[in-house]
Every structure is written in structure tokens, then in C-alpha cells.
Amino acid sequence: MDKLSQADKDRIIQLIQEGQPLPKEDIYKLTADEEDVFLFWNGRSETTTNAVLPFHHIEHIDEPRQEVQEEGTMFSMFDTKGRQKTGWHNKLIWGDNKLILSSLLHGPLRQEIEAEGGLKLIYIDPPFAVGADFSHTIEINGESATKSQSVLEEIAYRDTWQRGISSYLSMMYERLKLMHSLLAEDGSIYVHCDWRVSSFLRIILGDIFSNEYYRNEIIWKRSTAHSDSSGFGNLHDTIIYFTKSPSYSFTTQYEPYSKEYIKTYYRHSDNKGRFLDRDLSAKGLQGGGYKYKWKEKEGLWRCPKETMERYEKEGRIYYTKTGTPRYKQYLEEMPGVPCQDIWTDIYAVNSQASERIGYPTQKPEALLERIIQASSNEGDLVADFFCGSGTTAAVAEKLNRKWLATDLGRFAIHTTRKRMIQVQRELQEKGQDFRAFEILNLGKYERQFFLQELNEAQQRSRQAAYLDLILRAYKAQPAEGHTQLHGRRGERMVHVGPLDVPVTQTRVQAVFEECQSLGYSQVDVLGFEFEMGLVPRVIQEYADAGVRVRLRYIPKEVFDPRAVNKGQVKFYDVSYLRATAEKDKDGKVIVTLRDFVTNYTQDDLDAVEDKLRKGGSQVVIENGQIIKVSKDKNGVQKREPLTTEWHDWIDYWSVDFDYDSKKEIIRLQAEDGTVEEKWTGNYIFENEWQSFRTKQDRTLEFTSAPRVYEKPGKYRIMVKVVDILGVDTSQLLEVEVR
Known part of the structure; x- marks a missing residue:
């Protein structure tokens, strides 16, 4: 002033x-x-989210395997508990990483992290393009279709740039501050970015972590050529490396020797191979400061007499033309050239690479191998809060590190799940250990948090604000004077299901009865979750009685006012699957996938055809069908269905043969810091058997391996299907074992 x-x-x-x-x-x-410099931008805030939301345990995965008891005799196909019985379970978490980070930092799970030695390494590859596209490609019968990014991703990432770089920095600043607090004191962070934001992120990382702990700006040459008529071709990304304190772990990494390097330095050879000659006075070679006159006329060398004599006996001394002794260092003994801050030996994932998944931002495993090996040790905990296709988790598992990975995108979580199961299988085949992992989310507590924020902003009652929000997002008008019906959309009535619990058969029955009594013939029942007993047979019974009931999911995007105001929220129909559980002649239980029905719509088929150019084609998703539409040079249009069978929609399915075996216990933290464990009434899906498609293998099994139950009784079997769009659908079966 x-x-x-x-x-x-x-x-x-x-x-x-x-x-x-x-x-x-x-x-x-x-x-x-x-201070001479103050970092400021429009919207900067020093406060961070301190919400503590309980984590829901959705799924537990410990790849089952066949084991040999003795020659010619087999154990049961499945372990009853899985390979890993105690200790840290790796974690794959779906949700907003701001809320996840805050809940990890301030909640009960922090104790688990600290018990494992703390979080030693964070690698993140956050979105850094103004027009970042998080759509993904799905393959169907030899054709490729583009699955649009979810509105949640679009709003969270694309609209991050609504005020330009200032809003992007605000988004990253809060998350990086939370990561800094969660990171162990001897931990490291690597932030991957490109020319658009590298200078900004470098500065805010220095502001949070302190420039004193800046270690490197790594240049990764990701491609060999890029044509740009407006300037020099952009071939590299930047990886910014900071530590939290002066005490941190680092292991030097090496690049393989190039032919030029070998030719230049390994000029000599003998019967043991190529070697370079090193000065005997080089630091660290002789381990002392003694002077030993090796030859009177040749001068003095800093090398202990005993060391020189040992080198002579080992044949390690090489004499130059002038008679100067030099130390032999063989090529085979050296791991390579120590890595510098420019990496040119790691290439982007090409279209033919075996590790390629098809995820738009996938990074090569070699890149993460170098980072993880440099800044962590075996058994350390590694995290990636923008995990994408799961490269960090996959490499961490292979290098015997524990891991924690999060992402906002449903498809990213599904892609990572399949990838990690594949890693488990590969390690199993090699006879190597692996850890179980679990899939978590913040579930209804995340919805409650979002709704509370909206209520505080609108100062309305919780129920009124909730109904208004969902009806506006669904583009429906409120309907007064009804018990079960909350709105009207065109000729269809609308019922809004509860925020916290699934829509039950009893609730749907009440909606049906009110529609029937008032003469309404069509109704949409909206919900975040639905009871698994709501099968097509029940819906058909309602239709036969004169009321067409349609069940539709409410997406999480409804809690973002921008998505609602832009009319971008898409509600999608509940899919149905049909599976059966049967016993074979030996009494073993086998589950078979029989049918799958979806009415998912992403595109307007007629609108696509109107805009299609002559000679062009496009794959369209409409009303449960994936159709290739094309227009020849004469303007004649053609529609070719790509989903000709129900199983064309299936990407992944799995079975829990004893669904009631593991209760879902959440840990609730009170304001005084005490933790209470509470059963949610649900069970954790134990993924005992699964079959899924990969980019390299599109085949799918439709019958599970047989399951032997150790005790007689009634068992509930959960079957889970994930379709090619990444959406989950489940069914409960019952079987009696005598």
C-alpha cells in the first residue's frame, strides 16, 4: 500500500x-x-477442497487360476479367497480426482497409505489441449465407431478452458496442492505436458513444491518428424520433475549404447571383448588419494599400490602408446549411457504395438518404466490421478510396486480394469506374484456433495432442488397434484427416483398403478441405480396392461449447471442381460450368457445421413443399433447394421459365484476424527471369472469355467456385463447346491 x-x-x-x-x-x-515475484491469475484461490467422502467398494479382482495339487489331480478351479489374503490392495477409483484426493488426504484411507510407507511417486498426464478430445474408438465387426466423450468429461476438461489459461491453472493448482499434501516427504512428482502449458505448470509447481526442489525439465522426443508450414515441427512433450524435500529416492537410469557411441568410445578390444580405457585418476575409480610411482620415467598416478597391482593381475590395465596405464572397462559390464534430460530412445505407441489399446492419450510403457524405476523402489506406492488407459498402473504392477489410479471417465476405468487383469494373467503365466486390486467410487456420497453445493447456491429445500434439477436436465415440465409422478415430457409422464438408493420393484409398481388409475399410457422412471429384479418380463407385463414403462439412468452430469443449461445431459435406457446358472453331470455350476438388450442412442441417424457427403461413410449409434451409413458418388444411401447379434454389444463379462460372501463395509469419519465402520447393505463383487475382448483378440467366451462349491446350500451368483460403450449391467441368479 x-x-x-x-x-x-x-x-x-x-x-x-x-x-x-x-x-x-x-x-x-x-x-x-x-518477494520480488508474485504468482497471480484471475481466479487463484489458496483454499482447497476438504470434503471427506466414503469410498464404495464396487469390485475386487484377484485373477483366478488352476493349480496342480499333485500329478494328475486338480484343485478346484477357483481359490476361495484369491491369492492375496492380507495387505494392501491396489486401487482403481472412478470419480472427480479433486474429491478423491481430498477424501484420500483427510479420510480414513490416509492411514492405509501411511502404513504402506506413504505415497512415494506421482505421475500425471493431465489434459493440456484447449480442445482436448476424450472420445474413444470401438471396434465392431471389422469397422470402427467413435464413442463420444461423456458430457461429464467434456464439461470437466473442455470447459476447463472457459476463461482461458486462468481457469486451467485454477483447476490444476488446487489438485496439485492436494497431491503435494498427500505425497510422502521423500516423494517425487512428474507432470507430463506439452508446449501449450509447460511454462505455466513449471511456475505453479515451483510455487507449490518450491523451486528449491525442482529437479528436471525432461524433454521427451515422442516422434521423429512432423510437418508444419508455419514453423518448426513440434516433436516433443515436457515432463516436469519435482521432489517434496531434499531427501528423496533416485536411481540412475541408462539408455542403451548407440552404434555411434560404441564406435567413438569403445575403440579397443581384446579376447574378452570391447572396452574403453579410463583415466586411473578418475574420481571413484581408485577409491583413495595415494601416489604410486608405477614407472620411474612415466610420472605419478593417483592410485594405491595395492589397487594397481590387483588391476595388473586381473588384466585390467591397458597401456597407451606413450606407456600410460589406463583402466579397462568392458562394454558388457556397463548398463549403458546415464540418462540425461533429453530422451530420444523412447517412441510413442505405434498402431502395430502389442501394448496398444487404442486409448487416445496412451503413453508407452517404456516411458513409465524409466520414471518408476528412477524415483521409486520395489514395494513403494505409486499413483496416477489422470490414469487414462492405465499405463502407470500396468507398469507399476510389473515392477512390483503398489499402485493407486483414478480417472473421471467411465471408459478409462473399464479400459484400465481389463488391462490390469491382462497383466495379472501374464504374471501368473510367468509364475510371478501380483496384487489384488479393487474398484472404488464415491457413489451416492458424491451425488449428495454435488446436490448440497447446488442447494447452498440456490437456497432451496433439498427435495425441491433435486426434482427441479433432474426435470430441467431431462427437459420435462413439473406436474402438480400427483403422488408418484413428478413431471411431463411431451406425452410421457416422468417419475424421478431417489438420490441415495436404487429404484425398486415396489416403487415402479406404484408408478405403474398411478399411471393406470389416471389413464396415462407412457411413463419414464429415472434413477441413478435400479434394483436388479426389474427384468424385461415385468416391463412387458406393464405394457400388456396398458402402460409403457421406460427405465432410464440419470447421469452424474446433471450436477453440473453448465451441462444442464446447455442441454447436453443425455439420459440412457437401462440395458438388460439374461444369464443362466446350471449344474453339469458332476454337480459343478456353470454360468452361461444368453442375451443382452440395449437401447443406447448417441446419434441422430437421419441428421447424419443429411450431412453425409457423396462417397463418404459414418458409423452411427442409434436405439441399440450400430449402423454404418454410406453415400456413393451418385448420392445413393446405404445402411449396414454392424450389430447383427446381441453379443456384438458385449465387451466384457464376469461372474461372482458367491455374491453374499463379502459385505461392503464403508468407513465414515466423524468431525472429531473418529472412524465408524458401517455395512451399506450391499456386497462387494468378487470377480472370480471373466472373459473380455482385447484389441488383439476380439473373441469372447459365453460359458464360464465350472465352479465347485465346498459346502451345500443356496448361493446367489452375480453376473456383470460391460458393453462396448463401457456401461455396466448386472443380474443376480440363485443356485442350490446339495
Whole structure:
């Protein structure tokens, strides 16, 4: 303030009173302190989210395997508990990483993290393109279709740039501060970015972690050529490396020797192979400061007499033409050239690579291998909070590290799940150990958090705000004077299911009865979750009685006002699957997948055809069908269904043969810090058997391996299907074992 004249102060006060923005130079003067540099942008806030939401345990995966008891005799196909019985379970978490980070940092799971030695390494590859596209490609009968990114991803990432770089920095700043707090004192962080944001992220990382702990700006040359008529071709990404303190783990990594390097330095050879000759006075070679006159006329060398004599006996001494002794270091003994901060030996994942999954932002495993090996040790905990296709988790598992991975995208979580099961199988085939992993989310507590924020902003009752939000997102008008019906959309009535619990058969029955009594013939029942007993047979019975009931999922996007205001929220129909559980002649239980029905719509078929150019084609998803539409050079249109069978929609399915075996216990933390364990009433899906498609193998099994139950009784079997769009559908079966 001392730098401001009285006239400046009066002018600033007047601007504030009038609600006018302050010039940046005045802001800098007002905030100036003893520091020479102050990092400021529009919207910067020092506060971070401190919400503590319980994690729901959705699924537990420990790849089953066949084991030999003795020659010619087999154990049961499945272990009753899985390979890993105690200890840390790796974690794959679906949700907003801001809420996940806050809940990890302030909640009960923090104790588990600290018990494992703390979080030692974070690698993140956050979105850094203004127009980032998080759509993904799905393959169907030899054709490729594009699955649009979810509105949640679009709003969270694309709209991150609504105010330009300032809003992006605000998003990243809060998350990086949470990561800094969660990271162990001897931990490291690597932030992957490109030219668009590298300079900004470098500065805010220095602000959070302190420039004192800046280690490297790594240049990764990801491609060999890129044509750009407006400038020099952009071939690299930047990886910014910081540590949390001066005490951290680092292991030097090596690049393989190039032919040029070998030719230049390994000029000599003998009967043991190529070697380079090193100066005997080189630091670290002789381990002492003794002077030993090896030959009177050749001068003095800093090398202990005993060491020189040992080198002579080992044949390690090489004499130059002038008679100077040099130490032999063989090529085979050296791991390579120590890595510098420019990496040119790791290439982007090409279209033919075996590790290629088809995820748009997939990074090569070799890149993560170098980072994880450099800044962590076996048994350490590694995290990636923008995990994408799961490369960090896959490499961490292979290198015997524990891992924690999160992502906002449903498809990213599904892609990572399949990838990690594949890693488990590969390690199993090699006879190597692997850890179980579990899939978590914040479930209804995340929805409650979002709704509470909206209520505080609108100052309305919780139920009124909730109904208004869902009806607006569904583009429906409120309907007064009904018990079960909340709105009307065109000719269809609308019922909004509860925020916290699944829509039950009893609720749907009540909706049906009110529609029937009032003469309504069509109704949409909206819900976040649905009871698994709501099968097509029941819906058909309602239709036969004169009321067409349609069940539709409410997406999480409804809690973002921008998505609602833009009319971008898409509700999608509940899919149905039919599976059966039967016993073979030996009494073993086999589950068979029989049918799958979906009505998913992403595109308007007629609109696509109208815009299609002659000679062009496009794959369209409409009303449960994937159709290739094309227009020849004469303008003749053709529609070719790609989903000709129900199983074309299936990407993955799995079975829990004893669904009631493991209760879902959540840990609730009170304001005083005490933790209470509570049963949710649900069970954790134990993934005992699964079959899924990969980019390399599109085949799918439709019958599970046989399951032997150790005790007689009634068992509930859960069958889970994930379709090619990444959406889960489940069914419960019952079987009696005698």
C-alpha cells in the first residue's frame, strides 16, 4: 500500500464501489510484499477442497487360476479367497480426482497409505489441449465407431478452458496442492505436458513444491518428424520433475549404447571383448588419494599400490602408446549411457504395438518404466490421478510396486480394469506374484456433495432442488397434484427416483398403478441405480396392461449447471442381460450368457445421413443399433447394421459365484476424527471369472469355467456385463447346491 499515492488509493476505492475491475498493475501493488515475484491469475484461490467422502467398494479382482495339487489331480478351479489374503490392495477409483484426493488426504484411507510407507511417486498426464478430445474408438465387426466423450468429461476438461489459461491453472493448482499434501516427504512428482502449458505448470509447481526442489525439465522426443508450414515441427512433450524435500529416492537410469557411441568410445578390444580405457585418476575409480610411482620415467598416478597391482593381475590395465596405464572397462559390464534430460530412445505407441489399446492419450510403457524405476523402489506406492488407459498402473504392477489410479471417465476405468487383469494373467503365466486390486467410487456420497453445493447456491429445500434439477436436465415440465409422478415430457409422464438408493420393484409398481388409475399410457422412471429384479418380463407385463414403462439412468452430469443449461445431459435406457446358472453331470455350476438388450442412442441417424457427403461413410449409434451409413458418388444411401447379434454389444463379462460372501463395509469419519465402520447393505463383487475382448483378440467366451462349491446350500451368483460403450449391467441368479 505504501507504493500507492493518495490519488491511486482514491481511484481504487471508487472502482471497487462501482463494481469495476481493477487494473492488473494496481492488483500487483496491492498484493506486493517482500518477494520480488508474485504468482497471480484471475481466479487463484489458496483454499482447497476438504470434503471427506466414503469410498464404495464396487469390485475386487484377484485373477483366478488352476493349480496342480499333485500329478494328475486338480484343485478346484477357483481359490476361495484369491491369492492375496492380507495387505494392501491396489486401487482403481472412478470419480472427480479433486474429491478423491481430498477424501484420500483427510479420510480414513490416509492411514492405509501411511502404513504402506506413504505415497512415494506421482505421475500425471493431465489434459493440456484447449480442445482436448476424450472420445474413444470401438471396434465392431471389422469397422470402427467413435464413442463420444461423456458430457461429464467434456464439461470437466473442455470447459476447463472457459476463461482461458486462468481457469486451467485454477483447476490444476488446487489438485496439485492436494497431491503435494498427500505425497510422502521423500516423494517425487512428474507432470507430463506439452508446449501449450509447460511454462505455466513449471511456475505453479515451483510455487507449490518450491523451486528449491525442482529437479528436471525432461524433454521427451515422442516422434521423429512432423510437418508444419508455419514453423518448426513440434516433436516433443515436457515432463516436469519435482521432489517434496531434499531427501528423496533416485536411481540412475541408462539408455542403451548407440552404434555411434560404441564406435567413438569403445575403440579397443581384446579376447574378452570391447572396452574403453579410463583415466586411473578418475574420481571413484581408485577409491583413495595415494601416489604410486608405477614407472620411474612415466610420472605419478593417483592410485594405491595395492589397487594397481590387483588391476595388473586381473588384466585390467591397458597401456597407451606413450606407456600410460589406463583402466579397462568392458562394454558388457556397463548398463549403458546415464540418462540425461533429453530422451530420444523412447517412441510413442505405434498402431502395430502389442501394448496398444487404442486409448487416445496412451503413453508407452517404456516411458513409465524409466520414471518408476528412477524415483521409486520395489514395494513403494505409486499413483496416477489422470490414469487414462492405465499405463502407470500396468507398469507399476510389473515392477512390483503398489499402485493407486483414478480417472473421471467411465471408459478409462473399464479400459484400465481389463488391462490390469491382462497383466495379472501374464504374471501368473510367468509364475510371478501380483496384487489384488479393487474398484472404488464415491457413489451416492458424491451425488449428495454435488446436490448440497447446488442447494447452498440456490437456497432451496433439498427435495425441491433435486426434482427441479433432474426435470430441467431431462427437459420435462413439473406436474402438480400427483403422488408418484413428478413431471411431463411431451406425452410421457416422468417419475424421478431417489438420490441415495436404487429404484425398486415396489416403487415402479406404484408408478405403474398411478399411471393406470389416471389413464396415462407412457411413463419414464429415472434413477441413478435400479434394483436388479426389474427384468424385461415385468416391463412387458406393464405394457400388456396398458402402460409403457421406460427405465432410464440419470447421469452424474446433471450436477453440473453448465451441462444442464446447455442441454447436453443425455439420459440412457437401462440395458438388460439374461444369464443362466446350471449344474453339469458332476454337480459343478456353470454360468452361461444368453442375451443382452440395449437401447443406447448417441446419434441422430437421419441428421447424419443429411450431412453425409457423396462417397463418404459414418458409423452411427442409434436405439441399440450400430449402423454404418454410406453415400456413393451418385448420392445413393446405404445402411449396414454392424450389430447383427446381441453379443456384438458385449465387451466384457464376469461372474461372482458367491455374491453374499463379502459385505461392503464403508468407513465414515466423524468431525472429531473418529472412524465408524458401517455395512451399506450391499456386497462387494468378487470377480472370480471373466472373459473380455482385447484389441488383439476380439473373441469372447459365453460359458464360464465350472465352479465347485465346498459346502451345500443356496448361493446367489452375480453376473456383470460391460458393453462396448463401457456401461455396466448386472443380474443376480440363485443356485442350490446339495
